[in-house]
Amino acid sequence: MAVLTPVSRTPASFYASVVAAFGAFAGLLVGTAQGSGLIGLILGAVVMGAAAYLMAEVLGKEKTSRYGLALLMALGGFFIGGLVAAVIGALFGLFFGWLTFWLYEGRYRAKVAPYLTPGQVLWHYTFRVICGAIFIFLITPILVVMPLSFNAEDFFTFTPEMLRFDPDGYSLKHYRDFFTNSDWQNAVQNSIRIAPVATLLSVGFGTLAAIGLSQPHVPFRRAIMAILISPMIVPLIISAAGMYFFYSRIGLQGTYLGVVLAHAALGIPFVIITVTATLVGFDNSLTRAAANMGANPVTTFFRVQMPLILPGVISGGLFAFITSFDEVVVVLFVGSAGQKTLPWQMFTGLREQISPTILAVATILVFISICLLTVVELLRRRSERLRGMSPG
Amino acid sequence: MTDVTDATTAKSAPTPDDGIRIADAEASGPVLAADGTPLKRSLSRALRMQKLRALALIAPLLIFVLITFIAPIADMLFRSVENDVVAETLPRTTPMLAEWDADSGTPPDPAVFKALYQDIFFAAERKQHTVLGGRLNYEMTGMSSLFRKSGRKVEDMGEVYQDQFEDLNEFWEEGENWNALMGSDEWNAEMAAWDPKGDARQPRFELRDGIEELLPQTSETFSAYAKFIQTVDEDNLAKEDPWAIVYSALYDDLTGPAAARLNDYSGPAAEELRAAAAAVDTFETVDYVAAFQDIDKDWTDPEVWQTIKTYSPRFTNGYFLNAIDMQKSPDGPEMRPENQQIYIKLFWRTLVMSLTITASCILLGYPVAWILANLPARTANLLMILVLLPFWTSLLVRTSAWKVMLQQQGVINDTLVWLGLVDTMDRLVLINNQTGTIIAMTHILLPFMILPLYSVMQTIPPSYLRAAKSLGATNWTAFWRVYFPQSVPGIGAGSILVFILAIGYYITPEIVGGTSGIFISNRIAYHISQSLNWGLAAALGTILLAAVLLLYYAYDKIVGIDNVKLGG
Numbered sequence: 001m002a003v004l005t006p007v008s009r010t011p012a013s014f015y016a017s018v019v020a021a022f023g024a025f026a027g028l029l030v031g032t033a034q035g036s037g038l039i040g041l042i043l044g045a046v047v048m049g050a051a052a053y054l055m056a057e058v059l060g061k062e063k064t065s066r067y068g069l070a071l072l073m074a075l076g077g078f079f080i081g082g083l084v085a086a087v088i089g090a091l092f093g094l095f096f097g098w099l100t101f102w103l104y105e106g107r108y109r110a111k112v113a114p115y116l117t118p119g120q121v122l123w124h125y126t127f128r129v130i131c132g133a134i135f136i137f138l139i140t141p142i143l144v145v146m147p148l149s150f151n152a153e154d155f156f157t158f159t160p161e162m163l164r165f166d167p168d169g170y171s172l173k174h175y176r177d178f179f180t181n182s183d184w185q186n187a188v189q190n191s192i193r194i195a196p197v198a199t200l201l202s203v204g205f206g207t208l209a210a211i212g213l214s215q216p217h218v219p220f221r222r223a224i225m226a227i228l229i230s231p232m233i234v235p236l237i238i239s240a241a242g243m244y245f246f247y248s249r250i251g252l253q254g255t256y257l258g259v260v261l262a263h264a265a266l267g268i269p270f271v272i273i274t275v276t277a278t279l280v281g282f283d284n285s286l287t288r289a290a291a292n293m294g295a296n297p298v299t300t301f302f303r304v305q306m307p308l309i310l311p312g313v314i315s316g317g318l319f320a321f322i323t324s325f326d327e328v329v330v331v332l333f334v335g336s337a338g339q340k341t342l343p344w345q346m347f348t349g350l351r352e353q354i355s356p357t358i359l360a361v362a363t364i365l366v367f368i369s370i371c372l373l374t375v376v377e378l379l380r381r382r383s384e385r386l387r388g389m390s391p392g
Numbered sequence: 393m394t395d396v397t398d399a400t401t402a403k404s405a406p407t408p409d410d411g412i413r414i415a416d417a418e419a420s421g422p423v424l425a426a427d428g429t430p431l432k433r434s435l436s437r438a439l440r441m442q443k444l445r446a447l448a449l450i451a452p453l454l455i456f457v458l459i460t461f462i463a464p465i466a467d468m469l470f471r472s473v474e475n476d477v478v479a480e481t482l483p484r485t486t487p488m489l490a491e492w493d494a495d496s497g498t499p500p501d502p503a504v505f506k507a508l509y510q511d512i513f514f515a516a517e518r519k520q521h522t523v524l525g526g527r528l529n530y531e532m533t534g535m536s537s538l539f540r541k542s543g544r545k546v547e548d549m550g551e552v553y554q555d556q557f558e559d560l561n562e563f564w565e566e567g568e569n570w571n572a573l574m575g576s577d578e579w580n581a582e583m584a585a586w587d588p589k590g591d592a593r594q595p596r597f598e599l600r601d602g603i604e605e606l607l608p609q610t611s612e613t614f615s616a617y618a619k620f621i622q623t624v625d626e627d628n629l630a631k632e633d634p635w636a637i638v639y640s641a642l643y644d645d646l647t648g649p650a651a652a653r654l655n656d657y658s659g660p661a662a663e664e665l666r667a668a669a670a671a672v673d674t675f676e677t678v679d680y681v682a683a684f685q686d687i688d689k690d691w692t693d694p695e696v697w698q699t700i701k702t703y704s705p706r707f708t709n710g711y712f713l714n715a716i717d718m719q720k721s722p723d724g725p726e727m728r729p730e731n732q733q734i735y736i737k738l739f740w741r742t743l744v745m746s747l748t749i750t751a752s753c754i755l756l757g758y759p760v761a762w763i764l765a766n767l768p769a770r771t772a773n774l775l776m777i778l779v780l781l782p783f784w785t786s787l788l789v790r791t792s793a794w795k796v797m798l799q800q801q802g803v804i805n806d807t808l809v810w811l812g813l814v815d816t817m818d819r820l821v822l823i824n825n826q827t828g829t830i831i832a833m834t835h836i837l838l839p840f841m842i843l844p845l846y847s848v849m850q851t852i853p854p855s856y857l858r859a860a861k862s863l864g865a866t867n868w869t870a871f872w873r874v875y876f877p878q879s880v881p882g883i884g885a886g887s888i889l890v891f892i893l894a895i896g897y898y899i900t901p902e903i904v905g906g907t908s909g910i911f912i913s914n915r916i917a918y919h920i921s922q923s924l925n926w927g928l929a930a931a932l933g934t935i936l937l938a939a940v941l942l943l944y945y946a947y948d949k950i951v952g953i954d955n956v957k958l959g960g
Contacts, residue, residue, distance in 0.1 A: 032812035120867060131763045134756050135778045138838060141793035142785055144803055148796060156796045157806060205453040212449025217442050224450060226948075231461050233944045235896020237913035238933045241920055242464030245471055245930070265460040268453065326786045329898050333920065346788045350795060350903050359796070362789040369784040373777075376784075 005114040007106035015103035016053045022099060023048025026092060034080070052100040066097030084163055142366055149174055149359035156356055174360035184357065187345035194256070194331075194341060195324040198263035202320040205264075206271030207313050211305070213272070214279040225272075232269035236329040239266070244333040254336030262334045263327060267320030274319060278312025278383060311383035315376045322372060465937070472930035475708035478700065481524040482511040486704040494701055499692045505680035509546055510613075513637045516543035517620060530925050531710065531719070532699045538690050545687045549678055550636025553643045556675050563664045567633040573661045574614045576600045588628050597622060597629060606653055613641040646672045711931035735915070735932065742912045745830060746894040750841075752834045753890045754883060757841035761882070764842070765849035783839035791900050794832035798822040798904065824906025832904045837893055841886040848882030881950070888947040892940055912936055 024045035031040015055065035070093030077089025152171040161169025252258035328343035425434040484507035515521040525539030582595035597618035684691040717733040808814040860870035919929035
């Protein structure tokens with residue numbers, strides 16, 4: 001974004017006191033960890049305020065002073081608490097260096113509207129900090145799992161060795177366990193046997209029905225739509241209970257076919273929703289043109305319609321796949337030990353808290369979901385581009 | 393179609409039906425299509441074809457969903473009121489009990505006890521008495537053991553007569569003699585010709601002509617016995633000796649009016665029958681009331697009989713009453729004692745916690761959606777990944793992550809202790825309680841709030857806010873009076889979505905909820921897989937389903953189900 005507001009240097013009374021306030025907060029944290037909060041608070045405020053003044057007014061060279069501060073604080077941290085504290089100190093140093101010059105040079109005003117009052121500017125940045133905290137809340141659990149999966153101990157927590165970045169604290173043993181343990185391997189195989197078949201079923205039936213539903217004249221359209229969407233709306237536990245009762249009546253409970261049918265039913269709403277959404281933008285004169293030139297309905301479908309709605313079909317299929325691959329409640333009831341899927345195995349593991357192998361599996365699954373997310377996002381962009389909705 | 397002018401003038405946009413209407417309007421004579429048929433008919437045929445084609449495309453999926461999904465739900469609804477186990481297992485007792493006055497404070501007539509003996513005898517052979525005991529045990533504790541004990545001992549009651557008949561004449565010991573007496577001649581001949589080792593099916597038992605009038609009770613009991621042996625046990629009837637209950641029935645017949653008719657009888661075993669009829673008067677008899685009392689004195693407790701009577705109809709609202717902490721009593725439904733009330737509390741907790749989760753999702757989701765909608769596209773797309781990644785990550789991965797984070801020795805507690813904010817002795821209890829469930833589920837459902845909010849906020853032009861401010865509104869007024877009202881549809885959509893999902897959650901509360909943080913769904917799962925009280929599970933599920941469908945209806949009204957979007 002372009003610079004909105006002319007920036008000018010701010011007086012020492014402003015930047016030094018703000019930096020001192022941040023320093024007080026950091027000092028409070030460090031102080032409590034070391035034993036006395038109050039000393040930390042005062043010390044932090046004084047040291048950081050003075051450092052800000054020194055850097056801005058006396059030294060004046062921005063790059064040098066920022067890296068100097070980081071280095072100094074890293075050294076300070078190292079003397080207090082070893083390697084980890086050094087890293088934290090360096091991070092603090094980088095932050096305070098940046099903060100000092102951001103305030104001193106008046107850069108903080110550059111990107112906000114010129115007419116804002118100081119209070120509004122303060123709120124602008126506070127709001128961003130709040131949002132940042134929420135983003136951290138969203139992503140931390142997923143990030144925390146990854147380093148823990150390399151734990152050398154059988155704990156669900158960071159060991160002192162891991163915190164010291166000691167190579168002995170890390171190992172691949174949980175991954176090794178995942179790839180050699182027959183329970184986990186069976187579970188992976190079952191998931192791979194169930195999910196694609198269920199996906200094929202839901203995509204096959206779902207695409208046909210979505211094309212039918214997007215015709216201009218469909219009797220009982222709303223009622224049919226409500227029935228087809230219902231597996232997504234009904235809570236899983238109720239679907240699972242109903243399927244358990246009904247499938248045990250007709251002998252499908254505890255069979256491979258039963259689980260596949262159940263998962264296909266759960267995946268159908270996703271296919272219907274994504275494919276109908278794609279069909280909304282579909283130009284029907286294309287099929288008429290094809291028919292006009294002598295193509296029969298099957299050729300029209302495969303040569304004209306299908307290539308255009310393919311992104312929607314694939315992303316619907318991915319949704320259906322992830323639904324089945326991720327599903328645990330229904331398979332818990334409809335399946336038997338022979339259909340133990342990966343999520344089921346994880347669920348048992350979590351309930352009985354057997355081993356951190358779960359974390360290794362979780363890390364692998366996070367990478368799989370990153371891949372799926374990328375594919376879906378690319379498909380979405382492609383289909384929007386095809387419809388001319390977005391230039392990107 | 394009757395009001396022609398309306399159809400042609402009042403329509404705002406042309407529709408294919410218009411053709412039909414216009415064709416209809418031409419009074420001077422039908423407009424003809426190219427092939428000479430009237431245009432109206434030709435058009436309506438085309439329309440019908442189009443509808444049929446659309447339906448034909450939908451039909452396979454519709455049938456698939458109806459069978460794999462709707463039928464199970466219907467089955468669950470049915471199970472929540474179904475109650476034929478009592479009437480089916482005690483077919484003789486329940487009609488007789490209907491006449492018994494439950495308030496009399498006395499156990500029913502001896503005749504009812506006799507019917508009970510017969511019912512339990514047959515039930516015990518089919519191993520059904522334990523099922524019945526299990527069913528009634530949900531309503532009154534101790535029923536399960538009562539029926540199990542009785543099932544073991546009814547055999548002895550019949551043996552009193554069996555022994556006396558067999559002492560009288562060894563003829564009665566042999567199953568073949570019985571078959572000859574009770575079975576028709578053709579059947580006996582077929583049995584003789586049948587090769588048990590061959591593939592042919594065992595000839596099904598048929599009663600001898602006239603025997604039913606002569607010995608009505610014996611015939612009924614013997615037929616039931618023969619059918620059971622042939623179809624359930626799949627044993628050779630010729631090699632089996634009758635059950636003790638057949639002898640009891642014979643005793644009843646011979647002491648009743650049948651004895652007089654015996655004089656005219658000339659079929660097989662006529663002599664033995666007449667001899668037995670003469671002897672039965674001297675037989676030691678069985679007092680069924682006393683015999684049942686010997687098994688367990690609970691049988692004289694009117695409350696036991698009341699329970700059986702209350703639950704004998706084929707359909708019951710008992711499971712539903714149970715699901716809302718009520719129970720049936722002779723005076724109609726009443727609340728359960730204080731210490732047995734759990735479900736209303738659990739429903740209430742599910743509701744309150746789902747609302748809390750929805751509220752915290754709004755609180756956390758609103759700022760994020762706002763900043764995503766107002767940042768430049770490139771930055772927003774990058775930050776969107778932080779929302780979409782949790783959305784795409786396996787539910788179990790996120791739940792296990794929270795288990796790791798929230799434990800007493802977990803990441804959050806460790807960090808707090810390391811910072812010195814919390815003493816290592818009194819680490820925060822964040823898991824296995826409501827806090828754990830709320831934190832984990834807020835995180836899991838947050839993307840479902842952010843995505844609809846974001847798509848609504850994207851459509852609100854930022855110039856409105858600037859206009860409001862330029863007209864002198866303060867920040868707060870501009871937001872509250874201008875921006876917020878326009879974002880309300882997004883809040884509504886997101887809240888209902890989150891609430892619907894939260895109210896039926898099972899996995900996360902099960903893992904991080906402990907006992908105080910569980911939802912109604914965990915109780916449903918418990919009744920299905922552990923207590924095996926399927927009827928109660930179905931009733932709880934039905935109530936939950938009704939709540940969700942109501943919300944779904946509201947969602948459809950507010951947002952429209954066609955507008956559901958996935959992944960932003």
